[in-house]
Amino acid sequence: MTPPAPPLGVYIHWPYCAKICPYCDFNVWRARGREAEQPRLKAAILADLARQAERTGPRRLVSIFFGGGTPSLMDPDWAGEIIAACKRLWTPEPDLEISLEANPTDAEADRFAGFAAAGIDRLSLGLQALDDEALRLLGRNHNADEARRAARLAGRIFPRLSLDLIYARPGQTVPDWTAELGEAIDLGAEHISPYQLTIEAGTAFDRAVRRGQLLPPPEDLAADLYDTTQSVLEAAGFEAYEVSNHARGRRARSRHNLVYWQGADYVGVGPGAHGRLTLDGQRHATFTLSRPQVYITQVEGSGQGLEADEILSPEAVAQERLLAGLRLLEGLAWGDVTALGLSPDHPVVHALIMQNMLVSDPKRLRSTAMGRLILDEITRKLALV
Numbered sequence: 027m028t029p030p031a032p033p034l035g036v037y038i039h040w041p042y043c044a045k046i047c048p049y050c051d052f053n054v055w056r057a058r059g060r061e062a063e064q065p066r067l068k069a070a071i072l073a074d075l076a077r078q079a080e081r082t083g084p085r086r087l088v089s090i091f092f093g094g095g096t097p098s099l100m101d102p103d104w105a106g107e108i109i110a111a112c113k114r115l116w117t118p119e120p121d122l123e124i125s126l127e128a129n130p131t132d133a134e135a136d137r138f139a140g141f142a143a144a145g146i147d148r149l150s151l152g153l154q155a156l157d158d159e160a161l162r163l164l165g166r167n168h169n170a171d172e173a174r175r176a177a178r179l180a181g182r183i184f185p186r187l188s189l190d191l192i193y194a195r196p197g198q199t200v201p202d203w204t205a206e207l208g209e210a211i212d213l214g215a216e217h218i219s220p221y222q223l224t225i226e227a228g229t230a231f232d233r234a235v236r237r238g239q240l241l242p243p244p245e246d247l248a249a250d251l252y253d254t255t256q257s258v259l260e261a262a263g264f265e266a267y268e269v270s271n272h273a274r275g276r277r278a279r280s281r282h283n284l285v286y287w288q289g290a291d292y293v294g295v296g297p298g299a300h301g302r303l304t305l306d307g308q309r310h311a312t313f314t315l316s317r318p319q320v321y322i323t324q325v326e327g328s329g330q331g332l333e334a335d336e337i338l339s340p341e342a343v344a345q346e347r348l349l350a351g352l353r354l355l356e357g358l359a360w361g362d363v364t365a366l367g368l369s370p371d372h373p374v375v376h377a378l379i380m381q382n383m384l385v386s387d388p389k390r391l392r393s394t395a396m397g398r399l400i401l402d403e404i405t406r407k408l409a410l411v
Contacts (some may be wrong), residue, residue, distance in 0.1 A: 030306055033119070034085035035285035039296030040097035041318055047165045048230030049192075049223060053298030053316045054095050067296070068319055070325035072111050074295040079115035082293065087116035088336075089123045089282035089292075090145075098128035102140030107160040109145040123281040125150055125188075130176030136184045138176075148186035148280075149271060150219075151177055153285045154271075156206050158193055165230075168228045177213040188217035188280065192256060194248045195223055196241055203251050207258045216278035218264060218405060219271050220255050222248060222409070256395075268351045268400055287326050287350045288289060289343075289362065293332065297321040302346075309338045340365040345409050348391075352405055357385070357392030366409065374407055 042057035042064065057064075088126055090112050091103060094242035105353040109124060125148040126141055128134055138149070153173045155161050161169060168176075180187050189210055210218060225231050234240035243251070258268055264272035268287060273279045285292050294301030298398060302309065314331040321331045338346070344365035351358025360369060368375060372389050378384040383397035385406055396403055 031083060032291050033036065033088045034082060034116055035091065035282050035290060036116075037076070037093060037282075037292055037294045037296075037301070038090070038092045038097070038108060039090060039294065039314075040067075040100050040269065041095040041162065041297045042099055043094065043096045044099065045165065045167045046082045048234070049164065051226035051229050052118070053296075055318055057096075057099055063318060063322065064100075066108070066326075068100075070322045070331065071108060071295050073282040073325050073335070074291055074331045075108070075111055075115060075293070078295060078301075079181055081305065082116075082291075083185050085113060085116045085291070087122060088290075089125070089285055091124075091282040092126040094127060095149060096134075097126050098131055098134040098137060098141070102137055102144045105146065106144030121281075123148055123186075125280070125282055127152060127175075128180075129166075129168060130173040132172055132175070134305065135172075135176040135179050140178055142183050146185060149180045149184045150188045150190065150280075151215075152190045153177065153210065154190060154192045155195070156191075166213070174213065177215065181214050181320040185271045186217070186278070187212065188214040188219060189215045191218065191220045192223050193220055193251050194243050198242065198243065198251065200250050200254050203233045203254055204258055207255065207331070211259070211262045211264075216275075217271070217273045217280065220258060220259075221270050222252065252399065257283075258313050260343035264356070265405075267355045268399060284380055287303075287354050289347045289350065289358075297331075309343045311336045311338055313326065344368075348404055348409055352393055352401060352408075355392075357387070358391055360388075363386065363391060363408075368408060377406045379402060 039053065041055045042060060043054045044053055044057055046056065057238055062307050080336060090109060105126065116223055124146050126146045127150045129152050154164055154166055156170045156173055158170050177189060191210060220326045225235050231240055235242065266272050269280055271280065271283065289301050290299055292312060293314060297318045299314045301312035305313065312332055313334040315324055315333045325331045344363045347362040348356055348366065351362060368391065375384060379386045383396055386394040393401060393404060
């Protein structure tokens with residue numbers, strides 16, 4: 027008997043932003059001056075989805091995620107067209123999750139009702155901070171009052187709400203972060219994603235650090251801020267089901283992000299989108315063209331926007347599973363990393379267990395709470411064995 031086709035998530039990348047944040051290293055482009063291009067991109071995304079569906083064949087659709095960039099700058103009707111196309115091309119699960127990333131500016135909040143009507147049922151709201159000075163440092167184009175208003179409005183409009191926050195900011199203290207987390211909790215979201223500020227190569231923050239104009243917090247303070255994050259959110263009923271994602275119960279977890287972390291299949295369309303597909307027993311890594319105009323032109327000419335489609339080796343698949351799966355509270359099955367030679371009795375694994383970095387578990391590879399503090403170091407050790 028032929029095994030059933032694996033379920034599928036869909037990622038839509040909308041690359042336009044009103045302003046480029048100094049810490050961002052995503053594929054983003056200023057929206058100003060590209061107004062005429064955007065309707066063409068919507069049409070290209072629809073065409074690319076149809077071509078991708080020809081490749082995947084029938085699949086059960088478990089999630090649709092609009093990311094960016096700033097997809098809340100999109101016309102809500104366009105989001106509705108894209109959602110309808112996905113539902114035609116694949117078979118939606120009864121509990122299909124449809125998420126959209128948004129910034130909490132007043133202008134974008136005015137579109138919330140339209141996005142809900144288009145079919146968005148989960149909003150991921152990029153508050154990033156609830157402090158005006160911090161928001162200015164982060165280059166955001168909203169203030170703290172706008173963030174609070176948008177979160178309260180989103181909570182009334184969308185069945186599910188997630189809030190993004192950035193911590194370990196220059197000058198941030200543990201008491202300040204504790205108070206900020208408490209205020210975010212009071213906004214009533216079911217899901218909170220607190221991300222530690224990282225200085226990515228090539229960003230404006232990276233250049234500022236190298237010039238001595240920006241000083242990240244020392245490692246011990248960053249660790250204290252991480253510990254504070256865990257303790258405050260846990261006390262409020264949020265479980266850290268992933269290193270940077272906390273949910274009030276299993277139903278509040280991000281189903282789309284679990285597609286990534288659990289190694290499921292997903293289609294990626296839009297400029298610079300990545301995808302992972304299992305086709306004829308092989309794992310494919312797909313990458314679309316990153317420049318919006320180039321992506322649009324190729325789709326208009328050939329019907330698809332791929333720049334690369336790479337068949338991954340078993341070792342590469344196992345490394346991806348290790349990097350993503352170890353971030354989860356439940357970890358990953360040992361069978362997912364056999365191509366790396368890993369097993370419960372491997373000497374490197376045993377050493378990490380003895381150091382209280384990994385859990386002694388014959389069924390799953392899991393990190394301890396202490397291990398999650400140095401997860402990058404642990405994954406490097408395991409991936410190189």
